[in-house]
Amino acid sequence: MKQAHHFEDWPLPIFQLDRELTILASSKLASSLFKESAVFTGLLEEGSRQKAVEFLNPARSFQPIELTFLSPLDEPTVMDVHTKWESDGIANVIAVPKDRHYNRVFDQLTHLRKRLNETNYDLLLEKERADELLQNVRELSAPCIKLDQKRLLIPLFGLIDQQKMETVRPRILENVYRQDGQIVIFDLTAMDDIDNEGLTQLNALIQSLSIMGITISITGIHPRHAKRLHELNAVIYATFAVSLQDVLLNEH
Amino acid sequence: MTSDELADIFLSGDDYYALRKVRYYLKTHTRKELFQELLTPAMYRIGQLWQENVISVADEHLATAICDFVISATDNRSQAEKEAAGKVMIMGFEGEDHYLGLKMVACVFREHGWVVYDMGPNLPLVHAMDAAEQLKPDVIGLSAALVSRLPLVKSYMDAFGILDPKPAVLIGGRAVTLADLSDAKAEGAVVLESLETLQNWIRSRKERNHETSASL
Ligand code: B12
Numbered sequence: 001m002k003q004a005h006h007f008e009d010w011p012l013p014i015f016q017l018d019r020e021l022t023i024l025a026s027s028k029l030a031s032s033l034f035k036e037s038a039v040f041t042g043l044l045e046e047g048s049r050q051k052a053v054e055f056l057n058p059a060r061s062f063q064p065i066e067l068t069f070l071s072p073l074d075e076p077t078v079m080d081v082h083t084k085w086e087s088d089g090i091a092n093v094i095a096v097p098k099d100r101h102y103n104r105v106f107d108q109l110t111h112l113r114k115r116l117n118e119t120n121y122d123l124l125l126e127k128e129r130a131d132e133l134l135q136n137v138r139e140l141s142a143p144c145i146k147l148d149q150k151r152l153l154i155p156l157f158g159l160i161d162q163q164k165m166e167t168v169r170p171r172i173l174e175n176v177y178r179q180d181g182q183i184v185i186f187d188l189t190a191m192d193d194i195d196n197e198g199l200t201q202l203n204a205l206i207q208s209l210s211i212m213g214i215t216i217s218i219t220g221i222h223p224r225h226a227k228r229l230h231e232l233n234a235v236i237y238a239t240f241a242v243s244l245q246d247v248l249l250n251e252h
Numbered sequence: 253m254t255s256d257e258l259a260d261i262f263l264s265g266d267d268y269y270a271l272r273k274v275r276y277y278l279k280t281h282t283r284k285e286l287f288q289e290l291l292t293p294a295m296y297r298i299g300q301l302w303q304e305n306v307i308s309v310a311d312e313h314l315a316t317a318i319c320d321f322v323i324s325a326t327d328n329r330s331q332a333e334k335e336a337a338g339k340v341m342i343m344g345f346e347g348e349d350h351y352l353g354l355k356m357v358a359c360v361f362r363e364h365g366w367v368v369y370d371m372g373p374n375l376p377l378v379h380a381m382d383a384a385e386q387l388k389p390d391v392i393g394l395s396a397a398l399v400s401r402l403p404l405v406k407s408y409m410d411a412f413g414i415l416d417p418k419p420a421v422l423i424g425g426r427a428v429t430l431a432d433l434s435d436a437k438a439e440g441a442v443v444l445e446s447l448e449t450l451q452n453w454i455r456s457r458k459e460r461n462h463e464t465s466a467s468l
Binding site: 045046050051054055063065066074078102106109110113114117118120121124 | 313349369400
């Protein structure tokens, strides 16, 4: 059988190497796929050089090995490298690209991961937007309405809980202080319910206001609120009135 | 359990067995220890086995997927956003696909009460700038496993430098332990080689912030 000395035209990157891994000859495809180098390790990505030196050795080269090559534009590609050493200390080396399907699956994996991450990110932004809206809603659940020089009306809306009270409390104190109000009227007509923490917070707010020397009235109390207020079992520094109308008439 | 044993479990592809082992480990260890002492060495071991021609890149994909699953399944998000300690945006350089380090960095920040935007690896600078302008992070964290990504550091640093407010920039990942980053440091980047040093940085920043707010 005649030996194929001229393998330039083979449809794969092929090399002849000596023991120092100097490139003695290579196929045309080898020079177009990879960077230029006189030694085989020069074609490889740094992380593969040590592996090549260890395995491209007459004592070890039975199994193919994976190595990362660099394209002329420095793009990494993993290939399977098959080697056979001849008795004269020359190695015939073939680099086989990974199956196309294999690469496609890898790319798809990467793409899927990216999608998952982006979805996470979008959800996070949505959540932030929702939190912001919720915060707005909380702030709106206790607007401060200036009735005249002295009086400030604060209707409470919906379910009042700790978070809502924590949100509106600093704003109410600020408003009362800035507008120099002397009387604050809390109107509970539109308040659905108040939980225990909300109630404690409301009472704390009332205390703070009374320390500031403010007179406080509470109106619009529904029987179920009354029960709650009673359960709180604390001194509430406020006067109670049946309806807003009563307070408004009495104060004048 | 040793990290070598865990590497073998990753390679076997048995996701729930890996998770059980890791949950057991977490009964007596912190999450930072899990990352630093167990998961990272297990993945480095995977790299070693590839060097020894025992496994292929396909096996590395599988191991990465299992490791990723374990990190996500044990992530504790309850602490996050509670303290509002700060906002951090993390990403890998363009062309970098290794992302496990990023996920760990995200977990560490979250455990310290930070809000984390994990933009994933391989984030081109234009996208990074868009996101940064929108999110206005206090800190930007960059990760590089490939040494070949490090020449990009300068362009990222220059771009982040024009952001207002200007974020602190942290650079970490396997590559920073192998190369000289003194130029980036001169531009103000903080180079951190492990989660340990990251944790110290987060803590000292917190103390600094306390001092400045106390002196106001
Ligand atoms: C798994 C793996 C892969 C997987 C990656 C899966 C994925 N999407 O993440 C796959 C198979 C896809 C892959 C692909 C490639 N890989 Co690869 N890969 C690895 C391997 C085995 C483990 C990496 C890993 O997950 N480590 C675990 C993490 C947690 O460690 P870490 O990233 O260092 O992070 C820790 C710290 O650095 C720190 N940290 C990280 N980031 C940050 C950021 C901040 C701000 C801070 C504070 C800290 C911090 O936190 C972590 C906690 O301990 C390494 C081997 C090794 N020794 O690292 C090779 C390795 C990194 N890969 C390498 C290469 C060359 C590649 C490829 C180019 C070729 C290939 N083999 O297919 C491609 C490139 C793809 C790309 N464009 O990025 C080389 C890099 C060599 C070099 N010169 O830099 C290595 C070293 C292997 C080798 N010897 O060839 N790889």
